[in-house]
Amino acid sequence: MDDVVTAALAIIGDEILSGRTEDANLAYLARWLNEEGIRLTEVRVVADDEVAIGKAINALRNSHDYLFTTGGIGPTHDDITVDSIAVALGLGVECHPQSLAMLEDYYGKDALTDDQKRMARVPAGADLIPNPMSGAPGIRIDNIFVLAGIPGIMRGMLEGLRGQLIGGTPMQSDTIVVYAPESDIAGFVRQVQDQNPDVSVGSYPFFRKGRVGAALVVRGTESGRLAEVLAALTYQADKLGLESEAESTG
Amino acid sequence: MDDVVTAALAIIGDEILSGRTEDANLAYLARWLNEEGIRLTEVRVVADDEVAIGKAINALRNSHDYLFTTGGIGPTHDDITVDSIAVALGLGVECHPQSLAMLEDYYGKDALTDDQKRMARVPAGADLIPNPMSGAPGIRIDNIFVLAGIPGIMRGMLEGLRGQLIGGTPMQSDTIVVYAPESDIAGFVRQVQDQNPDVSVGSYPFFRKGRVGAALVVRGTESGRLAEVLAALTYQADKLGLESEAESTG
Numbered sequence A, B: 001m002d003d004v005v006t007a008a009l010a011i012i013g014d015e016i017l018s019g020r021t022e023d024a025n026l027a028y029l030a031r032w033l034n035e036e037g038i039r040l041t042e043v044r045v046v047a048d049d050e051v052a053i054g055k056a057i058n059a060l061r062n063s064h065d066y067l068f069t070t071g072g073i074g075p076t077h078d079d080i081t082v083d084s085i086a087v088a089l090g091l092g093v094e095c096h097p098q099s100l101a102m103l104e105d106y107y108g109k110d111a112l113t114d115d116q117k118r119m120a121r122v123p124a125g126a127d128l129i130p131n132p133m134s135g136a137p138g139i140r141i142d143n144i145f146v147l148a149g150i151p152g153i154m155r156g157m158l159e160g161l162r163g164q165l166i167g168g169t170p171m172q173s174d175t176i177v178v179y180a181p182e183s184d185i186a187g188f189v190r191q192v193q194d195q196n197p198d199v200s201v202g203s204y205p206f207f208r209k210g211r212v213g214a215a216l217v218v219r220g221t222e223s224g225r226l227a228e229v230l231a232a233l234t235y236q237a238d239k240l241g242l243e244s245e246a247e248s249t250g
Helices: A026-035 A051-062 A081-089 A099-109 A114-120 A151-161 A182-195 A222-239 B025-034 B050-063 B081-089 B095-107 B114-120 B151-161 B181-197 B223-239
Strands: A004-011 A038-046 A067-069 A093-095 A121-124 A126-131 A138-141 A144-147 A172-178 A200-208 A211-220 A244-247 B006-012 B040-047 B064-069 B093-094 B121-123 B127-129 B136-143 B142-145 B172-178 B200-208 B211-220 B244-246
Touching: A004 A026, A004 A051, A026 A038, A026 A151, A038 A051, A051 A067, A051 A081, A081 A093, A081 A121, A081 A138, A081 A144, A093 A099, A114 A121, A114 B181, A121 A126, A121 A138, A126 A151, A126 B050, A138 A151, A138 B114, A144 A151, A172 A222, A172 B093, A182 A200, A182 A211, A182 A222, A211 A222, A222 A244, B006 B025, B006 B050, B025 B040, B040 B050, B050 B064, B050 B081, B081 B093, B081 B121, B081 B136, B081 B142, B093 B095, B095 B114, B114 B121, B121 B136, B127 B151, B127 B200, B136 B151, B142 B151, B181 B200, B181 B211, B181 B223, B211 B223
Parallel strands: A004 A038, A004 A067, A067 A144, B006 B040, B006 B064, B064 B142
Antiparallel strands: A038 B040, A093 A121, A126 A138, A138 A144, A172 A211, A172 A244, A200 A211, B093 B121, B127 B136, B136 B142, B172 B211, B172 B244, B200 B211
């Protein structure tokens, strides 16, 4: 039995829901988590609204080992992630002394404005996540990791978490591309999946350079088994006279 | 009081949660819905798992006027959206005669395989959404719109829905860019927001061409009010001697 550790992500921001900004953090976080042996199993995108954020936070933190949030931690009035999480957890909000010291150092102690000071606020008892790339820290409270929405800063905060989480067995994946309509290969793909329940087989159709095909992605925790299932898929494609080729995936 | 009509989106697919594929439908759907006078207020990304899909479907269809899903409607074993929605709604699955006729027409009646026939399956009582662009129809059952995951096909299905949904007052938006750190402008932005509660003001920081700034996005249903709030923000930026410029947004 594999040791499965799961995570959820709450993407916080009206700008994502309005279509103004395309999220650029989900796929990066998913791949980062996988490297740490953690599987992203649910994502929610919620508005800049305390009730909506609180509902998502409480649902996701209880049903997953870890919860990540992105967005809403800047200095402006619409940055309400810290306050919303504190309310959801029944905690107060306090100024983190180390975070305040960093801001005083950056802006100058006497020049620091109230709006700048807002960036040092954390749910009571929270720890900072050091950011080796840009300095701007993230926030950890219980099993919740509060990250920035700006991709470059978010990635720095993840670097500060590298090796800090307890992961399980990492998922590995391998891919074969078959040049045929999905409905032509659905039969043997289903058969191979049924015969190999320990490996997950996904079929993702595409139109690429004017050609129809499907990427067959095998996922599992044992690379030897992935190779066997990939060989079975290749064999079946060959038998139907279909062109196929290996594709490297992350 | 505005007439607010809301929608949710369930993105179905292991390939999104694994980071293999970046979603390319959320922002497009959000903008399309806005043109129809509908606001996207929540998104969930769930795995190819009947229980996970059913839970998301039932939560979202009851809390929003409309629910859209993307992904999982192809012919392969991992395409379980139709079955999962049927289970969630307590419905059977049936073959849609019009959809079957289209498939027979395309593949030839005698050549049609069982896997190809799978694509004609719908929750009992569902209607088809015509796709003027590629022919491949979507599925409508109650307030749920089941769309393809492949962006080009998904967009065609949306074209088939244009003008078919009952929308409310469309949101409009306008943007001013101010070249200053967010914490320098947070004070006046908050003040303008407080003085204009009928308009929503969002602040989105950026680093662009080596310059720090923030896009201030005003959203509301009356364009005259947006212009007034934008003028107030511009006035305040000018007063602080900060460079600003208009930016057109969708």
